[in-house]
Amino acid sequence: MKSYELQGPDGAEGLRLVDRPVPHPAAGQVLVRMKAATLNYRDLLTVKGGYGSRQKFPLIPVSDGAGTVESVGAGVRQFAAGDRVVGSFFENWLASEPSDAKMHAALGGSVDGVLTEYRVFPAHALVKTPPHLGDEEAAALPCAGLTAWSAVVKLGGVKPGQTVLTQGTGGVSLFALQFAKMCGARVIATSSSDAKIERLKSLGADVTINYATTPDWGKKARELTSHGVDLVIEVGGVGTLNESIRATRIGGTIAFIGVLAGPPPANSRLPLIVMQQQRLQGVTVGSVEDLQAMCNAISLNGMKPVIDRTFSFNQVREAFAYMASGAHFGKVAIAIS
Numbered sequence: 001m002k003s004y005e006l007q008g009p010d011g012a013e014g015l016r017l018v019d020r021p022v023p024h025p026a027a028g029q030v031l032v033r034m035k036a037a038t039l040n041y042r043d044l045l046t047v048k049g050g051y052g053s054r055q056k057f058p059l060i061p062v063s064d065g066a067g068t069v070e071s072v073g074a075g076v077r078q079f080a081a082g083d084r085v086v087g088s089f090f091e092n093w094l095a096s097e098p099s100d101a102k103m104h105a106a107l108g109g110s111v112d113g114v115l116t117e118y119r120v121f122p123a124h125a126l127v128k129t130p131p132h133l134g135d136e137e138a139a140a141l142p143c144a145g146l147t148a149w150s151a152v153v154k155l156g157g158v159k160p161g162q163t164v165l166t167q168g169t170g171g172v173s174l175f176a177l178q179f180a181k182m183c184g185a186r187v188i189a190t191s192s193s194d195a196k197i198e199r200l201k202s203l204g205a206d207v208t209i210n211y212a213t214t215p216d217w218g219k220k221a222r223e224l225t226s227h228g229v230d231l232v233i234e235v236g237g238v239g240t241l242n243e244s245i246r247a248t249r250i251g252g253t254i255a256f257i258g259v260l261a262g263p264p265p266a267n268s269r270l271p272l273i274v275m276q277q278q279r280l281q282g283v284t285v286g287s288v289e290d291l292q293a294m295c296n297a298i299s300l301n302g303m304k305p306v307i308d309r310t311f312s313f314n315q316v317r318e319a320f321a322y323m324a325s326g327a328h329f330g331k332v333a334i335a336i337s
């Protein structure tokens with residue numbers, strides 16, 4: 001089978017297409033013929049060794065994939081050949097609270113990922129693909145989808161009538177917008193691009209702010225609500241946190257997810273988190289149980305992930321370069337077979 005392999009932290013340029021034997025599913029395992037993968041910002045970091053000492057080489061990169069069951073090992077009853085499936089980001093975080101042990105096996109980081117024609121998964125790490133989704137759409141669910149689900153639904157507890165602020169138009173943020181709308185919330189969505197802002201509106205964003213031309217977008221968001229937003233999807237990190245604190249109501253929540261905005265600004269408002277009794281909620285993807293709950297909601301609501309562009313299996317480096325350019329709106333996909 002063809003697989004992409006990294007011998008070291010050499011970036012996307014170091015990706016090599018290699019031949020590996022098709023693995024056999026042992027007891028409790030499932031052999032999946034991978035059909036599609038999608039890229040996350042994390043994949044841009046992991047190909048450069050972003051997982052540090054936990055990262056092994058040679059490594060098959062990329063965490064998020066979907067495919068079709070080829071065969072199952074002894075004792076596997078819940079899946080059969082032909083079932084369409086999605087793999088969990090953390091193979092061994094099945095349910096409840098995370099722990100070091102549950103988060104040890106992270107696809108495309110500490111264990112092989114999905115940029116390969118076949119992959120063996122433990123049966124407990126798979127869920128069935130929502131039937132209305134294509135393989136590329138399904139491949140968007142494990143990291144970006146589930147992180148947004150955890151931030152908005154599981155940890156954010158968003159209720160109808162509340163206001164959620166999303167930052168930018170990457171994978172996590174667009175899922176968060178869609179889940180917030182599914183919950184009946186009002187969404188204030190930001191982007192650095194007026195063209196992308198038009199697309200945010202068609203996805204259901206109630207209010208939009210160009211964060212490039214309105215650098216005090218947190219103040220603006222606060223003014224647009226009577227008392228501040230209930231939840232911020234913080235994908236920028238410390239570089240955007242000041243404005244997020246400004247945007248958030250007393251007692252509100254900041255779902256702390258990403259690092260897109262770089263180093264911390266001067267005059268940090270971090271002390272206000274204490275004075276305003278705001279909750280800074282760390283989010284780390286989610287469990288298999290959460291993945292199943294999200295897929296149920298996606299199926300029931302007929303929700304479709306936003307796929308910006310699909311590259312072929314021999315255009316993987318181009319896909320990484322496109323993702324790194326930030327030109328995308330939603331997910332960048334790779335068709336595997």
Ligand SMILES: NC(=O)c1ccc[n+]([C@@H]2O[C@H](COP(=O)([O-])OP(=O)(O)OC[C@H]3O[C@@H](n4cnc5c(N)ncnc54)[C@H](OP(=O)(O)O)[C@@H]3O)[C@@H](O)[C@H]2O)c1
Pocket residue numbers: 039040041042143144147167168169170171172173190191192193196211235236239240256257258259260261283284285323326327328330
């Ligand atoms: N904690 C977790 O479990 C977890 C899981 C998934 C992702 N993450 C993290 O979450 C972040 C987002 O991941 P992703 O895969 O969704 O990224 P992505 O698809 O690469 O997002 C890129 C987009 O983010 C927006 N952006 C960039 N810098 C920004 C800034 N300073 N302020 C606001 N928006 C900005 C831009 O949107 P516009 O072009 O519209 O401006 C850009 O196009 C990453 O840092 C990733 O590592 C964490």
